[in-house]
Amino acid sequence: MNEFFTLMKPELLIMAILFLLLFIKISKGLANDKLLQFIQVLLLINFVAGFFLNAEGKLFDSMYQTNAMIVLQKNILNLGMFFISLLFTDWFRKCEHLSEFFMLMLSALLGMFYMMSSGNLLMFYLSLELATIPVAAMSNFNLDKKVSSEAAIKMILSSAFSSGILLFGISLLYGATGTLSFTEMPALLTSSPLQILAFVCLFTAFAFKMSVVPFHFWTADVYEGSPVVVTSFLSVISKGAIAFVFVSTLFKVFQPLHDIWYNMIMVLSVMTMLIGNLFALRQQNIKRFLAFSSIAQVGFILVGMSSNSTQGTASIIYFICIYIFSNLAAFGVADLISFFTGKENVDDYKGLYQTNPLLSWVLALSLFSLAGIPPTAGFFGKLFLLSAGATTGNYIFIGIAAVNMIISLYYYLRIIRAVFMDKNETPVEKISINPYTKIGLYICSAGIVLIGLLSWVYDYIESVVN
Amino acid sequence: MEPGLYHLLFISAALFFIGVYGFLTRRNLIAMLMSIELILNSVNLNFIAFNKYVWADKLDGLFFTIFVIAIAAAEAAVAIAIIINLTKNFQSIDVEETEEMKY
Amino acid sequence: MPNATYIMLIVLLPLLSFLIMGLFGRTYLKNTAGIISTCLSFISTCLAFYTAYGYFFEYGKINGVYQKLIPFNYLWLAFSEGLSINMGILLDPITAMMLVVVTLISLMVHIYSLGYLKGEERFPTYYAFLGLFTFSMLGLVVASNIFQIYIFWELVGVSSFLLIGYYYEKPSAVAACKKAFIVTRFADLGFLIGILVLSFYAGTLDFNTLIQRLTSPESNELKSALAASFLGISALTWGMILVFVGGAGKSAMFPLHIWLPDAMEGPTPVSALIHAATMVVAGVFLVARLFPIFAISAPDALEIVAYVGAISALFAAIIACTQTDIKRVLAFSTMSQIGFMMFALGVSKYGGEEGLGYTASMFHLFTHALFKALLFLGAGAVIHFVHSNNMKDMGGLRKQLPITHFTFLIACLAISGVPPFAGFFSKEEILLAAFQHNQTIYWMALITSGLTAFYMFRLYFSIFWNKSYHPNHQDEHGHHGEGGFVMMMPLVLLSVGACLAGFIPFGKFVSSDGTALVSEFHLQFSIAPVALGLTGIFTALFLYKTENDKPDKMASSLRALYQIAYHKFYIDEIYLFITQKILFNCIGKPAAWFDKNVVDGLVNATGNTTQVLSEKIKKIQSGKVQEYAVYFLVGVFGLAMVFIYMWK
């Protein structure tokens, strides 16, 4: 029984918070301010607690498994959650159903945690759905906005469709191998046509969640329509979680099919980077822009994934960790501006530096990090991904990735240019940032600069993965 | 003639594609949801068929089916909630209403 | 042994003058600049005389041969084992001679300028440039290393550029200084490549080693240099020709002479120093410096030197007859005289009696420096007086400018080769050398010397006789006499030199191989040139003594020839055509266009293509969830098909 508590500690903590929130909600409720502070504290505790009393092992007949790497991944996501609770303080305070929103978000997170720990396709499916469905509801949280509903309906329909395909794949896989267990699966994989079909169906479900081209179409629309919080949750936490699962599933469970998925990932990665970049070039809406840019980022994650090595895994975890900092910082800024002024267009950002230097610097740092410009951490993250990808000796692939880095630089610079260089008669007025958000932004900026330069971060991740 | 594995698989495949077809062509959001249910059901049929004819010693397939049904219900609940919100605000459940964001 | 410190001081004192004037002149030494510079120059001159005396009479000669001494050598830049640029001093007869000439003329010009440029705003700058020039010229003559000569060669060029452009607000001066620099630069390109060729084969840049390796027949370096050939001519000959191109550019030899007449835009004392006495003979000096190689190993190249010299001499003399700007006449005369020196070298052989041309050339260089500087300074005095360069504004000045008139006359007689003035002796030797070795050149030279006498006296009569001088219009205030002591003293000193320099037994000191060469005086031989010279003088007397229309009549009767000569054989126009039309329009413009449109266009096109592509594919994100599902399905089945059937 003791084992149960230590192994499942992250999930149990989340569940505890969930129930606490539920209890508060049904008892009397708290004012948004208080509630939010309470949640922030809880999430901080949750994050800190993640470092203690960890163990490795399996539960429920290998249905649930955990190890140091998974714990680390969960901690990274916890950290992301904490940041979200800080960065979007203003939005949360205005939110009508704050506790419900957090309950949804936390249950999605819970789903992701289970997904990461799942040792069985059934478990995986259940947790995947748990991680998806609440997000669809969250997307609709700007209840009176049509785009929000549109985003939600697109999200739920697309993901339902994709889970249909996933299930179809799982059923075929079950038919072909007779097992749903991750531990038993590899020995039974023979790359027969049926298994390949099944695998492709499974693969596409991951690809869909990670918004790999051509399964990415929902991403931009959902990101644009949803509240910024949801967008950032989707693009950071959700994407990170699925990337973690994707890596470990491919590397461990589907190792026998390596030849196939290597090629698949290569092709899809190139497409993802290209399409993501080409679309991002033209975007006017900052959220949509970040959506496409995050699609392009996924392409880079896939490059790292193609390495099929622990270094690849480590660099993906590292990258996601950096990505959380940089993307959340960018979304944090975007949210502040959109919340206070309702402006979401790149053109509205013109002359931002004149009025909001802090926001501008944070935005610039995060965009540079996303573009992979030193000395930000993104540089290291991206370079390690490419480096991991290069271990296979496929340098043309790396070359294409490098070219895409340049295209992506072009559109990141577009924002930088708007913020720092372009003149504007009516720039965004000075925004007074509340202390919580400010702390969040500072932490993110510090993270963006330091994670890369403090090389032990990567070494730590690498040691955990090993 | 006793129906065998292939019959069932055929039916489930047919069901799957009917579902897909419905999802792709229906204009009504509810109808699209129903099409997804068809897909899920075809999967369920698959599981049961495999469980019965191929892996009769294991019960994984059956369990999976039950969970799929449950999840489908949850999914439908959220989806319908969203649709209701959409209808409430815009008096339409046409999928073509949701094409504002593009390019 | 020579005192290296003194020789270095000779070179470095002008540099010091340059630095002081350049750094502090404009602010602190506005009035005293000239005096300080002149003093430094004076010290330098004294040291030069001392050194020359020491070299020629005390330690220079060992066993009857003047040695090439290297009292100082400093490794400046080492390229590789053998190749290095050394900053050194090579002391041999021509160096000693040149040290004297350069410092002396420089001193004269320093003194003269005190009067000539009095009250100029940029007085210190002027002296700074003079110092720079003197320094570079001295560095050039003492160079012990072919690259050192090139370095100072360039510095000389730039100081010439700065001094020609001294009146920088005058567009013509600006154009002239640019032209001078670019044309000589073009020639220097040849020099540079020549150096590279020579250094490659000889494996050294040091003069002594270079000459030794490339003249001794058994050395491997010489063999390989002769064996390698390009277009049928040996690499060595190519190298020497290219080096000569450099020399020809600096010495304004045909066809690289076009900068010299324009260079007269500079202040007149500068013209005296740079464009008459010293810098323009650098080319002659260079050929003389490398003379053993020319004479022994590359006679073909030497022949080219001879013909270029002779042609330039004649060509310039013809043009000089038609020019009306006095400084231009003098410029062409300079070119003509340098042509003399050049072909004298060209017809010479190495060693003993055969080397007469070499001695004659150096002798002429020496005497020419004196009387040409005198001419220019005299012309300067005239210009100073009438404020014009044009002969037509002058005439009858002998009364106003008696000293100038007298010294000018001496100089004209000297340049015309009238005995017993300096020019007579040196020119005589040159003609003798030419007569002995190359008849064609001899005849060309003879005609030239006749023409020389004619145009010089045309100049003389036009300035000092002809019509009577009418102090013209506005500048009544300009009647300040002859310019005082400082301007007259150099004239007098130089005219003494022009009178007496011819009696120096030059062959005893300077000869191709260092041994004394006793040149005999052939009376019967000198009859022809002297007679021709006198004919020229009397023709000029007849035509220009008094104001009349004979010159115009003559000009119209020889209309075509006159026009061509007046327009300097249209060489400038040809150059203009080449630079403007071909260089700018056919290379420069297309290059700029290509860069802007093609190379840059490609870069921009890459960007635009991406943009356009991005615009083109935006349709697939249609916003319809069902279409998304279609793509999804296509993706699934596409991947499945590919990996089941194709990608095994």
Add this chain to the structure above:
Amino acid sequence: MNLLLLILIPLLTAVAVFMMQNNNQVRWIAFFGSAIQLILSLGLYVVYTNARNHGDTAQMLFEQNMPLFKSWNINLHLGVDGISVAMIMLTAFVVVAGVLMSWKMEKMTKEFYFLLILLSMGAYGFFISLDLFVLFFFLEIAVIPKYLLIGVWGSGKKEYSANKLALMLMTGSALVLVGMFILYFGGGKSFDILQLAQTTIPTWTQHICFPLLFVGFGVFTALFPFHTWVPDGHSSAPTAGSMFLAGISMKLGGYGCLRVATYLLPEGAKEYANIILLLSAIAILYGAFATMMQKDLKYINAYSSISHCGFVLLGIGMLTKVAITGAIMQMVSHGLMTALFFAVIGIIYERTHTRQVNEMGGLLKVMPFTITLLFIVGLCSLGLPGLSGFVAEMTIFVGSWENPDTFHRIVTVAGCMSIVVTAVYILRAIGRTAMGPLKEEYNNLSDAAWPEKLATIILLVGIIAIGVAPFWLNDLVSPGAELIMQKIQMAK
């Protein structure tokens, strides 16, 4: 001497600058920081030569090796040889001058200096790092600040230029990146330059890697036809930006071509030497001819930079010790010279508000100090002895001539020809700007102010120090060139 100081001082300066509130404090801190760095770099020279004179024959001195990313075998490996010392001194000179030249910058002063110092940190780091990854890190650090410098403080079509510059340079660094990875996996999983130099890298890897690395770094050095960022970038940048760009960043490329591409991949270098020569000869002449047609002073200097940097690549492509030494000297010389040129242009522009040579004339009269410098720098550009340009170019020519075959000869002669063309365009520019009649409206222009004077004099000192006494620079860099040549000679 601890080389980390060279990175830390700019870093601290940058942070301090960022903390300051008042523009005056910002300026002085930036100045002090860069001045300390200058003193430090001169000290480095002294310490370095001292160590060499005492018989320290190690390839790199003051080495430091700290593990950074263990699993990738990435180390913070620092060390200098003569070449790096020369480049560091160049950087220090240009940075101080750049800081001084921006003294009057009133628009976002803090940010300006912050970026400037950050940029210099990139350059310092680049020159001292012996680990490819770290080197690449610093290379990229030196790009983006330029984008902002041009885009925010620039003039003309600055956004376009900034974009072009950033994207083209990043393309270059992307090529470097790919080449670096191939080298890493082909050479025993090490980014360490010294280790890579010891390992034998397979021929095919060299043949693939060399063009990537060389072209990649070549973009920074304006390798034809990847040079188009140069004119636009330089002309749009603020004065200090242009100085940095031409003075330092273009040298990053040259240094990379030499230290990384040529040194590590000698076989590749031999394979592609002729192509490099061809391209650089084209760049030299074509750049020079294109310069002739320019009317904007900054464009003139920018195009002439293409031509001059062609010499760097020419020297490298010649693959002889002397030519490579010359290439390095040309880098230093051109760095100082072009920085001074841009500084002078900046001074003129600030007063006349035009850079078109046609609109000026006779400025010598009103700004004697500045225009004298213009003369000097112009003469340096056309290779006047006594100034740095001559020494470098002559060394390259002498080295080039060591190759006896016709192709090399033709290329060398083509290179030599540029000295005439250079004279043409430099004199055109100077003639139109400085000489001729002075225009009415420029009658009251003031000469350079003290920071500008100090800045230009600092650079001038460098130029003259090399021009008058080139032996110290030669002694400093030629052992490094020698080592590179040894590698090349050993290769097949």
